Amino acid sequence: MDSLAKKFLEEDAANKDxxxxxxxxxxxxxxxxxxxxxxxxxxxxxxxxxxxxxxxFAAMDLKKKDSELREKEGLYLNVLDGDFEEEKINTIADTPMDFTEEIYRDKEDINYHEIFTDKKVLEAINTLTDRQRQIIHECIIKDKGEETIAKELGISKQAVNKIKKTALDKLRKQIGGK
Structure with a gap:
């Protein structure tokens, strides 16, 4: 008797009957x-x-497509660890960055229209001299110390302080503050 028929008969007692x-x-x-x-x-x-x-066959097809893709791309960050046969995640080191320095680097001509939206403030800034604008920008926006600015510009700390005070007084008068 065929093995398929034997399995059919063994599957259920009613089949034997x-x-x-x-x-x-x-x-x-x-x-x-x-x-x-x-x-x-x-x-x-x-x-x-x-x-x-x-x-x-679907699994074989997926496996074939995956291996073709891995061969084609070949730029995976994760690698297979041979000792443990599991995937390790490689990381790319991030270098620390000072974003404020990056934003203002190589930007000599500052467009104050991008920074301020108040028309009074913009008009007041336009009344300052270039040197006053530069020192206010370095002190307030870049948050540098007066001594550092003095070294960069080749003037004394007192001169920086005087120019800054004069510029701030001028701005206060233009804007209408105390």
């Missing part, structure tokens, strides 16, 4: 039921086999 009644005792009604159940059993086996093969 149908086999005995239909084949041995030659009862056609049992034989029809047995034939219908065996066809259903074959259908299930074929369906399971089809699903299993579909999953297998």
């Amino acid at each position: 149908l086999y005995v009644q239909g084949i041995i005792f030659k009862d056609n009604s049992y034989l029809d039921v047995l034939n219908q159940k065996f066809n259903d059993y074959l259908f299930r086996i074929n369906l399971y086999s089809y699903i299993k093969k579909s999953i297998f």
